[in-house]
Amino acid sequence: MAALDQTQVKEGVDQETVDAVREVSTYKYGWDTDIEMEYAPKGVNPDIVRLISDKNEEPEWMTEWRLAAFERWTKMDEPNWAMVHYPKIDFQDQYYYARPKSMEEKPKSLDEVDPKLLATYEKLGIPLKEQMILAGVEGAEDMPAEGRKVAVDAVFDSVSVGTTFQDELAKHGVIFCSISEAIREHPELVKKYLGTVVPVSDNFYATLNSAVFSDGSFVYIPPGVRCPMELSTYFRINAENTGQFERTLIIADKGSYVSYLEGCTAPQRDTAQLHAAVVEIIIEEDAEVKYSTVQNWFPGDENGKGGIYNFVTKRADCRGDRSKVMWTQVETGSAVTWKYPSCILRGDESQGEFYSIAITNNMQQADTGTKMVHLGKNTKSRIVSKGISAGKAQNTYRGLVSMHPKAKDSRNYTQCDSLLIGDKCGAHTVPYIEVRNNSSRVEHEATTSKVDDDQLFYCRQRGMDEEEAVALVVNGFCKDVLQALPMEFAMEAQQLVAISLEGSVG
Amino acid sequence: MLEIKNLHVKLEEEEKQILKGVDLTVEAGKVHAIMGPNGSGKSTLSYVLSGRDGYEVTEGSATLEGEDLLEMEPEERAAAGVFLAFQYPVEIPGVGNMTFLRTAVNAQRKARGEDELSAADFLKEVRAKAKSLKIDADMLKRPVNVGFSGGEKKRNEILQMAMLEPKMCILDETDSGLDVDAMKLVAEGVNALRDEGRGFLVITHYQRLLDHIKPDVVHIMADGRIVKTGGPELALEVENNGYADILAEVN
Numbered sequence: 159m160a161a162l163d164q165t166q167v168k169e170g171v172d173q174e175t176v177d178a179v180r181e182v183s184t185y186k187y188g189w190d191t192d193i194e195m196e197y198a199p200k201g202v203n204p205d206i207v208r209l210i211s212d213k214n215e216e217p218e219w220m221t222e223w224r225l226a227a228f229e230r231w232t233k234m235d236e237p238n239w240a241m242v243h244y245p246k247i248d249f250q251d252q253y254y255y256a257r258p259k260s261m262e263e264k265p266k267s268l269d270e271v272d273p274k275l276l277a278t279y280e281k282l283g284i285p286l287k288e289q290m291i292l293a294g295v296e297g298a299e300d301m302p303a304e305g306r307k308v309a310v311d312a313v314f315d316s317v318s319v320g321t322t323f324q325d326e327l328a329k330h331g332v333i334f335c336s337i338s339e340a341i342r343e344h345p346e347l348v349k350k351y352l353g354t355v356v357p358v359s360d361n362f363y364a365t366l367n368s369a370v371f372s373d374g375s376f377v378y379i380p381p382g383v384r385c386p387m388e389l390s391t392y393f394r395i396n397a398e399n400t401g402q403f404e405r406t407l408i409i410a411d412k413g414s415y416v417s418y419l420e421g422c423t424a425p426q427r428d429t430a431q432l433h434a435a436v437v438e439i440i441i442e443e444d445a446e447v448k449y450s451t452v453q454n455w456f457p458g459d460e461n462g463k464g465g466i467y468n469f470v471t472k473r474a475d476c477r478g479d480r481s482k483v484m485w486t487q488v489e490t491g492s493a494v495t496w497k498y499p500s501c502i503l504r505g506d507e508s509q510g511e512f513y514s515i516a517i518t519n520n521m522q523q524a525d526t527g528t529k530m531v532h533l534g535k536n537t538k539s540r541i542v543s544k545g546i547s548a549g550k551a552q553n554t555y556r557g558l559v560s561m562h563p564k565a566k567d568s569r570n571y572t573q574c575d576s577l578l579i580g581d582k583c584g585a586h587t588v589p590y591i592e593v594r595n596n597s598s599r600v601e602h603e604a605t606t607s608k609v610d611d612d613q614l615f616y617c618r619q620r621g622m623d624e625e626e627a628v629a630l631v632v633n634g635f636c637k638d639v640l641q642a643l644p645m646e647f648a649m650e651a652q653q654l655v656a657i658s659l660e661g662s663v664g
Numbered sequence: 665m666l667e668i669k670n671l672h673v674k675l676e677e678e679e680k681q682i683l684k685g686v687d688l689t690v691e692a693g694k695v696h697a698i699m700g701p702n703g704s705g706k707s708t709l710s711y712v713l714s715g716r717d718g719y720e721v722t723e724g725s726a727t728l729e730g731e732d733l734l735e736m737e738p739e740e741r742a743a744a745g746v747f748l749a750f751q752y753p754v755e756i757p758g759v760g761n762m763t764f765l766r767t768a769v770n771a772q773r774k775a776r777g778e779d780e781l782s783a784a785d786f787l788k789e790v791r792a793k794a795k796s797l798k799i800d801a802d803m804l805k806r807p808v809n810v811g812f813s814g815g816e817k818k819r820n821e822i823l824q825m826a827m828l829e830p831k832m833c834i835l836d837e838t839d840s841g842l843d844v845d846a847m848k849l850v851a852e853g854v855n856a857l858r859d860e861g862r863g864f865l866v867i868t869h870y871q872r873l874l875d876h877i878k879p880d881v882v883h884i885m886a887d888g889r890i891v892k893t894g895g896p897e898l899a900l901e902v903e904n905n906g907y908a909d910i911l912a913e914v915n
């Protein structure tokens with residue numbers, strides 16, 4: 159009885175906090191959707207791993223793969239070398255599986271679709287036609303699409319709720335589906351590539367992900383095919399106390415090309431939520447992959463309460479000669495970010511590029527950067543990192559450039575710029591450089607600057623308010639990276655820059 | 665239009681009095697010129713009117729059409745119609761000149777409760793105005809003032825002024841560092857904006873500019889005060905004899 163009373167009091171307090179946060183915060187995607195959800199019990203153990211595997215109707219080999227990963231994970235320790243500080247995460251106090259109930263039976267028309275699910279997509283800025291397809295409305299695929307096509311896979315909490323344009327993509331031999339579908343329908347491809355770029359034992363979070371990943375996207379581009387449209391995945395953490403562990407696998411076969419976009423949002427919660435994704439990209443000879451992310455998870459409130467803990471392992475393996483990968487990321491959200499999209503430049507003359515904007519405001523912490531591992535001859539890499547800190551935030555660029563003995567005549571260029579807004583925030587640059595042959599060249603440039611009062615006054619004299627002025631100056635600072643994004647994302651990213659810096663001045 | 669009364673200004677950080685009782689009224693439709701030796705407080709006056717940080721008004725007032733300017737934020741003053749063509753225009757790396765202009769125009773329209781200018785209307789207007797100032801498409805795309813020559817920067821200030829259509833234009837040494845051709849362009853730009861409803865305060869060292877922009881009134885500023893006011897002939901006197909005679913006379 160006493161316990162129950164306590165719970166009620168606590169809930170009352172929490173509700174107040176939630177409401178207060180909602181009022182003061184400016185996080186644009188901070189609504190949550192009250193959809194009937196189906197949960198697995200809290201915590202993680204072999205039974206939960208089996209349950210997830212079972213829910214996804216996976217074959218035995220996959221279940222075994224997961225269980226082996228779980229076994230490993232129990233023997234691993236959480237890494238602590240990053241410049242981020244957060245309360246200890248109780249991995250048994252999380253839900254590892256949640257999905258909307260309406261998924262159990264697909265709707266026939268838009269009227270039957272859970273209107274809240276539709277509203278969610280609308281707020282995420284996904285066009286109506288795609289909304290219908292995502293909601294699983296039969297026949298929506300045959301409607302004419304306006305403008306440029308973007309195929310979307312939407313991952314709502316633990317599950318992919320739909321993928322658009324699958325039929326049209328199939329005509330080109332492109333496979334774009336949820337990873338759970340790929341495990342069922344294309345086991346030969348999944349078996350061949352899964353875990354080959356990020357091994358099961360890679361790191362604490364990747365190993366956990368290998369055990370409990372619930373869904374994610376799968377892409378296969380066959381030899382010589384230029385993917386006819388942008389592919390994109392929207393990740394949405396909606397359910398409370400639910401970790402999201404998605405797994406993305408992209409394979410660009412010889413001479414193919416694909417541009418892939420990833421967007422992320424989550425509602426405001428006063429409890430921190432865990433996100434530990436793994437992205438693996440395999441790029442064969444002469445193939446090219448562009449991977450763009452606009453990450454806008456809830457960053458927590460001004461006092462550092464709530465927000466997403468984002469521990470992500472992203473890695474591209476340029477296996478073939480002359481293969482190419484470009485990572486572009488705009489990181490504006492999350493309370494804690496731990497993320498180093500990496501390039502393994504294995505093929506001769508392969509190229510890796512990394513363009514990053516990381517904005518931290520209030521109490522946010524980001525430790526992000528990249529690893530460029532040069533293994534092949536004549537390989538090239540380029541890193542352009544723009545870190546912006548405001549409030550009491552801490553922003554660290556951590557980058558590794560490694561030239562192996564066989565990576566003759568390879569080159570790296572790194573440019574690392576930090577911008578500070580106010581004097582309570584911090585920016586740190588931690589470059590690791592290893593050169594183990596004498597024909598390779600590594601260049602590193604780093605700058606730190608403050609938003610200049612004269613610039614702000616100039617903008618304000620022309621009529622912009624202080625926040626608008628800061629957003630303009632910061633967008634200018636980030637231009638090299640914004641330019642690397644596909645058009646639609648660049649617009650969204652510019653607005654995000656403005657939104658995430660609100661309240662950073664004055 | 666602009667009324668400045670007994671304006672006293674000191675630096676916020678130190679006990680240095682810069683303006684020591686400035687009285688000045690600019691009527692709508694008139695061009696007033698301010699001349700004066702270096703360090704007399706001309707730029708400070710323009711900054712205080714437009715709301716730059718770092719100065720403290722210890723006495724006096726400044727109003728635009730009866731509204732207290734000194735109470736407003738810089739952007740509110742801009743929306744109310746105060747424009748300052750900077751002596752040293754500021755560079756903003758990575759921000760296209762056109763983007764900057766459009767953001768500024770729309771910010772002011774929004775502040776005044778007007779609709780934003782459509783992209784098409786904005787482009788049409790900006791191209792026409794840029795053309796008359798000999799600002800080419802390339803300069804409109806380049807980042808604001810970055811790598812601009814002195815002349816380009818000043819012409820760019822006038823373009824902004826033409827787009828924003830302010831009520832009260834303050835030009836701080838817009839002529840300095842300009843060759844004769846560039847100065848003519850700038851003067852033409854200013855003259856094109858002369859209008860019954862608009863006032864000008866033109867700060868300059870040289871008669872040259874005033875040959876092209878005919879002032880109605882000329883003030884001489886020295887040591888934080890307006891020490892002499894007259895017609896266009898006063899500028900000629902400065903040109904011929906320097907400030908020494910005038911300063912000796914008022915002392």
Ligand SMILES: Nc1ncnc2c1ncn2[C@@H]1O[C@H](COP(=O)(O)OP(=O)(O)O)[C@@H](O)[C@H]1O
Pocket residue numbers: 675682700701702703704705706707708709718
């Ligand atoms: N921010 C400042 N810090 C220190 N001294 C200043 C500052 N602003 C102006 N002054 C001083 O005030 C005086 C007037 O300067 P200014 O207004 O620039 O004169 P003008 O434009 O007439 O040449 C000068 O002595 C100048 O050094």
Ligand SMILES: [Mg+2]
Pocket residue numbers: 706707708751836837
């Ligand atoms: Mg001056």
